[in-house]
Amino acid sequence: GENVEQHPSTLSVQEGDSAVIKCTYSDSASNYFPWYKQELGKRPQLIIDIRSNVGEKKDQRIAVTLNKTAKHFSLHITETQPEDSAVYFCAATLGGYSTLTFGKGTMLLVSP
Amino acid sequence: DGGITQSPKYLFRKEGQNVTLSCEQNLNHDAMYWYRQDPGQGLRLIYYSQIVNDFQKGDIAEGYSVSREKKESFPLTVTSAQKNPTAFYLCASSYVLGGDQPQHFGDGTRLSIL
Numbered sequence: 001g002e003n004v005e006q007h008p009s010t011l012s013v014q015e016g017d018s019a020v021i022k023c024t025y026s027d028s029a030s031n032y033f034p035w036y037k038q039e040l041g042k043r044p045q046l047i048i049d050i051r052s053n054v055g056e057k058k059d060q061r062i063a064v065t066l067n068k069t070a071k072h073f074s075l076h077i078t079e080t081q082p083e084d085s086a087v088y089f090c091a092a093t094l095g096g097y098s099t100l101t102f103g104k105g106t107m108l109l110v111s112p
Numbered sequence: 113d114g115g116i117t118q119s120p121k122y123l124f125r126k127e128g129q130n131v132t133l134s135c136e137q138n139l140n141h142d143a144m145y146w147y148r149q150d151p152g153q154g155l156r157l158i159y160y161s162q163i164v165n166d167f168q169k170g171d172i173a174e175g176y177s178v179s180r181e182k183k184e185s186f187p188l189t190v191t192s193a194q195k196n197p198t199a200f201y202l203c204a205s206s207y208v209l210g211g212d213q214p215q216h217f218g219d220g221t222r223l224s225i226l
Contacts (some may be wrong), residue, residue, distance in 0.1 A: 009152070032212035043202065043217040044155070051212065089154060093211025098162075099145070099170070100211060104154040 006103030023090035115139040118218035135203035143209040144186035162209040
């Protein structure tokens, strides 16, 4: 069925390193791809999103890239800091639905 | 942001009991959503509502019910038919229903079985 695959499930990096999380989706008609950050016990918060007419979007240390041909999009965090430690979720619209389908999440741990 | 309020923060359910989770928003959003979050499972959609007096089943609606009598409110009832209700429940809203609409989340309700 239609789904969003997210990898890796866990990612450990040293402070100052870069982190990359990748998601693949199954529906070529998908047109909106948000990323959410969820700190332990808190609400998911939208950190960046991209639409299908754009290949890349940046916001300070965070960037998202989209490859529509390969049907994957990635979150890039540069100069990671301990406060970046959280679970990150990608999402996409699938199968013509008007709701989002979420990946299973990536737990990012940034060690000082 | 304080635009979506969920209550209570923690809830305990006895065997055979129905419980209701509250979700209120003051963002003037038309669309509202309920998700269930289990460890390692991401967010799974239970129900969603496009507008007052309208709601649709999501991927895992069995054992749950909702109502949308007011624009601001979208309560979720976990019925006794839901045999595995222990989870973190998140309510969200967006300006309108659409797969290209950013969703804003509440702080969640953690439900456990007594």
